[in-house]
Amino acid sequence: MQPPLIEVRDVWKIYRNCEVPVEAVRSVSLAISSGEFVAISGASGSGKSTFMHVVGCLDQPTRGSYTFEGREITRLDRKQLAALRNKRIGFVFQSFNLLGRTTLQDNVALPLAYQRVPLRARRRRAAEVLCELGLGDRLKYFPNQLSGGQQQRAAIARALVTRPALLLADEPTGNLDTERAAQIMSLFTELNEKDKITVIVVTHETDLAAYAGRHIVFSDGRIISDETRPDGGQSEGIRTR
Amino acid sequence: MSPLTVIYEAFISLSHNKVRTGLSVLGIVIGIASVIAMVAVGEGARQRVERQIESLGDDWLTIRFWGMQRGGVNRQQGVQPYLAESDADAIGSECPAVRAATPSNTMRVQVVSSFRNHQTSVQGVYPDYFDIRRWRTVEGRLFTDDDMIALRRVCCIGQSSAAELFGGVYPIGQTIRVNRITFEVVGLLETKGTGGEGRDFDDVILFPWRVFQRLVAGNEISQTMYAAAAHGAPLSIAREQIRALLRQRHRLTKEENDDFRVVDRSVAAQASAETTRTFNWLLMTIACISLVVGGVGIMNVTLVSVTERTREIGTRMAIGANGTHILGQFLTEAVVLCAVGGLFGFLGGVLVAQLVSWRLGWDVLISTWMALLAILFSTVVGLTFGFYPAWRASRLDPIEALRYE
Numbered sequence: 001m002q003p004p005l006i007e008v009r010d011v012w013k014i015y016r017n018c019e020v021p022v023e024a025v026r027s028v029s030l031a032i033s034s035g036e037f038v039a040i041s042g043a044s045g046s047g048k049s050t051f052m053h054v055v056g057c058l059d060q061p062t063r064g065s066y067t068f069e070g071r072e073i074t075r076l077d078r079k080q081l082a083a084l085r086n087k088r089i090g091f092v093f094q095s096f097n098l099l100g101r102t103t104l105q106d107n108v109a110l111p112l113a114y115q116r117v118p119l120r121a122r123r124r125r126a127a128e129v130l131c132e133l134g135l136g137d138r139l140k141y142f143p144n145q146l147s148g149g150q151q152q153r154a155a156i157a158r159a160l161v162t163r164p165a166l167l168l169a170d171e172p173t174g175n176l177d178t179e180r181a182a183q184i185m186s187l188f189t190e191l192n193e194k195d196k197i198t199v200i201v202v203t204h205e206t207d208l209a210a211y212a213g214r215h216i217v218f219s220d221g222r223i224i225s226d227e228t229r230p231d232g233g234q235s236e237g238i239r240t241r
Numbered sequence: 242m243s244p245l246t247v248i249y250e251a252f253i254s255l256s257h258n259k260v261r262t263g264l265s266v267l268g269i270v271i272g273i274a275s276v277i278a279m280v281a282v283g284e285g286a287r288q289r290v291e292r293q294i295e296s297l298g299d300d301w302l303t304i305r306f307w308g309m310q311r312g313g314v315n316r317q318q319g320v321q322p323y324l325a326e327s328d329a330d331a332i333g334s335e336c337p338a339v340r341a342a343t344p345s346n347t348m349r350v351q352v353v354s355s356f357r358n359h360q361t362s363v364q365g366v367y368p369d370y371f372d373i374r375r376w377r378t379v380e381g382r383l384f385t386d387d388d389m390i391a392l393r394r395v396c397c398i399g400q401s402s403a404a405e406l407f408g409g410v411y412p413i414g415q416t417i418r419v420n421r422i423t424f425e426v427v428g429l430l431e432t433k434g435t436g437g438e439g440r441d442f443d444d445v446i447l448f449p450w451r452v453f454q455r456l457v458a459g460n461e462i463s464q465t466m467y468a469a470a471a472h473g474a475p476l477s478i479a480r481e482q483i484r485a486l487l488r489q490r491h492r493l494t495k496e497e498n499d500d501f502r503v504v505d506r507s508v509a510a511q512a513s514a515e516t517t518r519t520f521n522w523l524l525m526t527i528a529c530i531s532l533v534v535g536g537v538g539i540m541n542v543t544l545v546s547v548t549e550r551t552r553e554i555g556t557r558m559a560i561g562a563n564g565t566h567i568l569g570q571f572l573t574e575a576v577v578l579c580a581v582g583g584l585f586g587f588l589g590g591v592l593v594a595q596l597v598s599w600r601l602g603w604d605v606l607i608s609t610w611m612a613l614l615a616i617l618f619s620t621v622v623g624l625t626f627g628f629y630p631a632w633r634a635s636r637l638d639p640i641e642a643l644r645y646e
C-alpha cells in the first residue's frame with residue numbers, strides 16, 4: 001500500500017493572542033490517501049477552518065506532526081511553504097478572493113506567474129482550465145461582471161491551474177444558492193473521479209457532504225466521527241438528486 | 242514573477258486610483274523639479290564663473306603700492322615713495338618670467354559727451370594692458386604705442402560707459418570731454434561682464450598712459466601696475482621676480498617689509514568660484530529636503546495601499562507568493578510611482594529653469610545627465626521610502642491577511 005498523501009499526527013492549534021488560550025484544534029490525527037474525496041462538517045467554531053489552514057500549509061500547527069507527500073511540513077520555512085502551496089495545493093475560499101481589476105484569465109494565470117511561466121504559456125493554460133469549467137467565453141471579464149457561481153468556478157480554475165495533488169475548499173458553497181452549490185459539488189466529484197485529484201471540502205450542509213466518499217465531523221476541535229461510505233460516494237442516488 | 246509582469250501589475254494597480262496616485266506623485270514631481278532647477282541654475286552659475294575666470298585670464302598679476310605699511314620707519318632720501326612708470330618699464334624689461342607690464346592710474350570723474358554726462362572710471366594704461374588683460378575691441382581699434390608717443394587724444398570705451406554716454410549711437414568717432422579736454426573714441430571694447438562684488442568691468446574708459454597722466458591725472462604716480470607672465474612661465478616665478486626687482490629698486494633693507502603688494506587675480510576668482518559652490522550646495526540641500534518630503538508622501542500612500550490590500554496579499558500568499566514576491570510587488574509600485582514623478586519632475590525642472598533664465602536673466606545649464614540624475618534620484622527615493630511598507634506587507638501572516646476585513 002502506498003503511503004497516504006496527508007498524514008496528520010496529534011496536531012494541536014492553540015491561539016494565545018486572547019486572554020484565555022483557545023484550543024482550536026486538539027490532538028487531531030488523520031490520514032488521507034491520494035484520490036480520496038473528503039467532506040468535513042461540524043458546528044461553527046469547531047476548528048474546521050483552522051484544520052484546513054494547517055493542511056493547506058497556510059499555517060503551522062502549534063504541536064504535532066504533519067506530512068504531505070512524505071515531507072514533514074512543520075520543518076519547512078515560509079518560502080518553502082509558499083512554493084508547496086503554489087505547486088501542490090489548490091485552495092478555494094468561501095468568498096472567492098479573486099483579484100478585482102484583473103481579468104478572469106489573468107486571475108487564473110496568477111499562480112503560474114509565481115512559477116515564472118512565460119505570459120503566453122500561462123494565459124493559454126488559464127484559458128484551457130477556464131474552458132474546462134465552462135467559462136471559456138468569459139476570459140476577459142472582470143470578477144464583478146460575473147455571478148457568484150461563475151466566480152467560484154473561476155476560483156476553482158485558479159486552484160487547479162498548476163495541476164495540484166490536493167484541492168482544499170473551505171465552505172466553497174457558503175455564498176451560493178442551493179442549485180449553484182450542487183453544481184460546485186458535482187464539479188468536485190468530477191475532478192476527483194476524472195483527474196484523480198484529492199479533494200477536501202468543508203461544508204455545513206449534510207446533503208452536500210453526501211457527495212463525498214468520506215465524511216469527517218469536527219466538534220470542539222476534535223474529530224468525533226470519520227465514516228467512509230462502502231461505495232466510495234459514487235452511488236447513483238446522490239448524483240442524480 | 243518576471244520583472245515585466247511585476248511592473249505591468251504595478252501600473253495596473255496604480256492606474257486604478259488615479260487621484261491618489263496623482264497626488265502622491267505630485268510631491269515627487271515637485272521634489273525632482275526643484276532638484277533639477279537648482280542643479281540647472283547652479284551649473285549655469287558655475288559655468289559663468291568659469292567663463293569669467295577664463296575671460297579675466299589667470300596669468301596676470303596686480304601690483305599695488307602699499308607704502309603706508311612702513312609705519313614710522315624713515316624713508317631713505319631719494320627713494321620714490323610710490324610706484325612709477327619706470328618700475329613698470331623695469332619689470333617689463335628685466336623680469337624674464339614677465340611678458341608685459343604696464344603702469345595704471347584710475348580715477349572717477351565726470352565725463353561729458355554731446356548727449357549726456359556720466360560719472361565713470363577713467364584709466365590710463367600702456368597699450369600692453371590690452372594684451373595683459375586679453376581685451377579686444379568689437380568696434381574700431383585699440384590705441385597703440387604710436388598714439389601714446391604722439392600724445393593723441395584718443396580713448397577706448399567699455400560697453401556700459403558707451404551705452405550711458407551715447408545711448409544707441411555708434412560710439413566710434415564720437416568725442417568725450419574730461420577736464421574740458423576733448424578726446425576721440427577710437428575703440429569699443431568687448432564686454433567683460435560683472436565681477437563677483439557686482440563691479441561692472443565694462444563701465445570704464447581707457448586712455449594712453451602718457452596722455453592720461455598729462456591731461457587727466459596731472460602727475461606721474463602709478464597707483465597700480467599690471468604684469469602678465471611670459472607664456473609657459475608659472476605665475477609664482479613671475480611674482481617672485483617682480484618682488485625681488487621692486488625691493489631692489491625701492492632700496493628696501495632686509496628688515497623692511499615690502500612697500501607694495503603683488504596680488505594674484507586668480508585668488509579672487511577662486512574665492513568667487515568657492516562662493517558659487519557653497520551657494521549651489523545650499524540650493525541642493527533645500528531641493529533634497531523637498532524631495533524627502535515627497536518621499537514621505539510615497540511611503541504614506543504605499544502604507545495605505547498595503548493596508549487596503551491586505552486580503553489581496555493574503556490571497557496571493559495562499560496561491561504561492563512568498564515574502565520576496567510581495568516585497569517586490571510593493572517596492573515596484575513605489576519605484577514606478579517615483580519614476581513617473583521623476584519624469585514629470587525633470588520636465589517641470591527644465592521649465593522652471595527656463596523661466597528663471599527668461600525672467601531673471603540668470604544663466605542656467607540643462608544637459609542630458611540631469612535627466613539621468615532625475616531617474617536615479619527618483620528611483621533611490623522610491624526604494625528608500627517604499628521599502629518599509631513593502632517589507633511590512635511581505636511579513637504578513639497569510640491567514641491573518643486573509644481574515645482582514
Ligand SMILES: Nc1ncnc2c1ncn2[C@@H]1O[C@H](COP(=O)(O)OP(=O)(O)OP(=O)(O)O)[C@@H](O)[C@H]1O
Nearest residue numbers: 015017018022024043044045046047048049050051
Ligand atoms: N486568529 C485567531 N485568534 C484567536 N482565536 C481564533 C483565531 N482563529 C480562530 N480562532 C478560534 O478558533 C476556533 C476555531 O475556529 P475556526 O475558524 O477553525 O472554526 P470553524 O469550524 O471554521 O467555524 P465556522 O464554521 O464558523 O467557519 C474558534 O473558537 C475561533 O474563535
Ligand SMILES: [Mg+2]
Nearest residue numbers: 048049050170
Ligand atoms: Mg470556518
